[in-house]
Amino acid sequence: MRPPAQAPLAVRAQAPSELAPPPDAAGATWRPVTADDGAALVSLVTRIESVDNPPYRTSPEEVLEYFDASHDWSALGAWDDAQRLVAFGFVRVRRGDSTLVRAFCSGGVAPDRRGEGLGGALLDWQTGRARQMLAESGRDAPGRIVVHVDDDMETLARQLRRRGFEPRRWYSQLRRDLSLPIPDVRLDRPLSVEPWSPELDDAVRRAHNKAFGEQWGSQPHTPETWAQEWSHHAPSWSFVALDRSSDRTQVAGYLMSSRYEQDWPALGWTEGYTEILGVLPDWRGRHVATALLTRAMRAYADDGMQYAGLDVDADNPTGADVLFMNLGYERTRGSAMYTVEI
Structure with missing residues (x-):
């Protein structure tokens, strides 16, 4: 029987009192993954992506972010007889979550060890561990176990459905050809688009929390969680829309870019x-987002980039998808967020 919705998260999570690792299989021994295993984890992710050939590559810096201090995390790995990591699974709960506590699950299995049940065993362990970590979080709010699934990951999607996960949100990856003319968008004074600077960074963080405060699944960033977002931040491609109509300059909008050369x-x-784009409510409808996007496009083009890229939530309530299409963005691929709601 499911506990009532008003029960504390520690009760609703229905966490197992004990959670043993999967039984060792022929040539695979399970043990926790720690930060000391960073090099082995980087090597395994590289092997997986070299065979699966996704339209991205995870840099060593991004892999090592699994261990960052902005999340509580737990990880399990399978090691072969040669002490090579052949499968891994992480569960990460972001410390800044307040009104919704999310447990993010990620992992993978070496291509030469697939079909042996390692992936399913990891998913079972991750689901149980996620429930434990939500119960241990000390926060009494709705909980969510999250797995992101690219469009072509059909096996993973089937495994998740069998374990009670459902697709809740869909995302599209878009690109815009920078060889096409870029519109000239000027903002009415006293609004101006200016380069991002470290001095503006915390004001941008606070503006981001306000701009996205009511969007589905959004949680506020602390200074620590915000800092962890930017392993590939491109300062010269990032811009802030400022309103200088009073003696206290206000952030009206912002665009933060990353450079993923890998x-x-x-x-x-x-x-x-374009990593994140936001406009605060008081300045919406004044072409701030368009001005930021076109300024970024010019910066990308000036540095020899062929395209501008970004992701968009298919259910974005601001109508951002229409804005992007009007600016010439086209869809290249997609992904879905699978969740268990607690």
Whole structure:
């Protein structure tokens, strides 16, 4: 019987009192993955992506972010007889979550060890561990176990459905050809688009929390979680829309870009990637987002990029998808968020 919705998260999570690792199989021994295993984890992710050939590559810096201090995390790995890591699974709960506590699950199995049940065993362990970590979080709010699934990951999607996960949100990856004319968008004074600077960073973080505060699944960033977002931040491609109409300058909007050079060979093109774009409520409808996007496009093009890229939530309530299409963005691929709601 499921506990009532108003029960504390520690009760609703229905966490197992004990969670043993999967039984050892022929040539595979399970044990926790720690930060000391970073090099082995980087090697396994590289082997997986070299065979699966996704349209991106995870850099060593991004892999090691699994261990960052902005999340509580737990990880399990399978090691072969040669002490080579052949499968891994992480569960990460972000410390800044307050009104919704999320447990993010990620992992993978070496291509030469698939079909042996390692992936399913990891998913079972991750689901149980996620329930434990939600119960241990000390926060009494709705909980969510999250797995992101690319469009072509059909086996993973089937495994998740069998374990009670459902697709809740869909995302599209878009690109815009920078060889096409870029519109000239000017903002009415006293609004201006200016380069991002470290001095503006915390004001941008606070503006982001306000801009996205009511969107589905969004949780506020602390200074620590915000800092962890930017392993590939491109300062010269990032911009802030400022309102200087009073003696206290206000952030009206912002665009933060990243430079994922390791992805370009897999993509087949170079791109400047718009990581986040936001406009605060008081300035919506004044072309702030368009001005930020076109300013970023010019910066990407000036540095020789072929495309501007970004992701968009298919259910974005701001109508951002229409804005992107009007600016010439086209869909290249997609992904879905599978969840268990607690």
